[in-house]
Amino acid sequence: MLRLLSKMEVDRRLVGLAVVLLIIWVGFDIASGGRFITPRNIFNLSVQTASVAVMACGMVLIIVTRHIDLSVGAVLGVLAMIMGIVQTDFLPQFLDYNHPLTWVLTLAVGIVIGAAIGGIQGVAVGYLGVPAFIVTLGGLLVWRGAAWWVTQGRTVAPLDQNFILLGGGIEGTIGATWSWIVALLAILAIAYAAIMERRRRLSFEFPVKPVWAEYTNTIIKAGLVLVVITTLNAYHLPTRAAERLLENKGIPVTPENLEIAHGIPIPLLIVALVAIILTIVVKRTRFGRYVFAIGGNPQAAELAGINVKRMTVAVFALMGVLCAISAAISSARLQSAGNDLGTLDELRVIAAVVIGGTSLAGGLGTIYGALIGALVMQSLQSGMALLGVDTSLQSIVIGLVLVLAVFSDKYFHRRYSDPSA
Amino acid sequence: MTDTNITKDPLVEMRDIHISFGGVKAVDGVSIDLYPGEVVGVLGHNGAGKSTLIKILSGAYQADSGQIIVDGKEAKIENARDARDNNIETIYQNLALADNLDAAQNLFLGRELTDKFGFLNEAAMEHKAREVLHRLNPNFKKFTSPVSALSGGQRQSVAIARALLFEARVLIMDEPCAALGVHETKMVGELIDQLKRDGLGILLISHDLHDVFDLSDRLHVMKNGKLVGSVRTEDVTHDDVLGMIILGKMPEHLMHLAGPGATNAPGSSPDAPSSQASEIGK
16 A cells, blocks of 8 residues: 555655544544535635635745744734725725725735735844744734734724625635636646646656556546535525525526525635645745755755845745735634734644644645645534534644644654655 | 866965964964865864865855965955855765755755746756766665665765766865765765866865875875975875874974974975975965
């Protein structure tokens, strides 16, 4: 079995994670009498995971460069407040309420300020030499305090009608037809990437995977896409919401017409986009290569002419940008911005990244691992909530799982994948 | 390359180099040189100043005074990039490789090949890496494993290949055989011989005489920041050199080559035979 996997060049750790996730899902499904693996729950799970998942993608890069960012939850909080004010108080002075540009400008402001906040912390770490742990621990307090100052603690609501679509919800999805189109595009992209990679290796006469492995890989990936999209399309709008939607569009309300699928929630689409872009950045650009080189051996990176300080600033600034996107998703989901938004998110994000196989020692980590890590965390939490487990017990379980995950990863890593150890 | 018709202009000369750290003279008026196709050992105890001297050449430190002459022209070497622009590559003691990257990724670190969209061209880099590494070490197979999975000798191959890839003409190797087994030390020795045949000049830095004696054509020995002397390996025995390292004393029959640092040196003798090594005192 192991040899089969290595022939297919599949990351063994990824398989392990997928198995863990499957066990959690099946376990909760059995325990809850079939209420866990349902289109509705999968849909909700994807929306609930989105905010942490987006930040986890950036945290991978931070931790790979041997740093840490404890401030992400607080940065999310302050950015959500700022974006809340921008769309409810500031922009309406120039634009109509619910103007189609409002959400774009709001998000742009959030992203710019997020990059600036991250950049400032990056300068403190890279150029001033203050350890990231300290800088971002300070940042946690500073930005959480700043979140309160934006409105003196007042919760900002209601948010812009277009902006709240970023949070998913009943209208924050792209519907069945577009979902199928996305699925088709994704499958074509998967096949195209596999063919191009093989062709490139063959043109240099490098060893390639056996053809059956290529097919199996591609079919598994394409199959996963289909399963996810089918599931999301199988979750229909509640009857009342569907009626309202049909009435708004002037379509007659009939039993067939009422079967309106949710399709892909917009936050999930954002996660996918962020993850794909960052995966390309990590694997195919100098920036990504340098991030990993710095994590592997900062001295070697410096000697190779890499500007380690500037890279540190860039990585922290990128984290700030992702915090802005997450802030948009989570405030949009709640349709309001409160100054305690994102509290303890730093721990969820770091836990997701670590469960996903990123080494705190730096130099090792993957974006997709962090995504699955985030999903594992959220699945545990949602599953226990579904079973009516006390919140206090929930945190105990999640805490233990985190420690266990890192332990087992270390144990198996030492035993099976490092021949020199 | 100047390998057959030996016009014998030095590839690199360091003249009268001084550097001090907080009043301590780490390198005090040292001059060394290196010719094409030559392996020169720089020997001395810990703290003798050999690593400091070499770091000046590789751009990690800047000398307080003195000249560096590359190919007969004075060169300004203020950082690692300047050194590289003068075709001087350094392979550090701690093997300056990123352990988590594979051989090709390490070879091209900081100088990646990209395609027309600016994305990394992994295949082209792996192709070139295979070519260079095959020339150095035909047994090298682990192209896609992280270098942490390689043996010490294989890692040295990668580090050397990295230097070759960027057309190094002067190779500085800091403790090239430290932490290597017998077999691997032999392998590095073979690598060095091959580079020498290709006309590179190689500086080997070591505190251990045995590592470099058999590999070197000449030895520069340092003690307390000064050059004890420079000798041809064929003229001296192990004991002679040990005497130079430990006592800072030139062997009797080579007294005329002694540098200003030798305890029983007669001072810089202006009538010394015009050996390559007697540039001292200029």
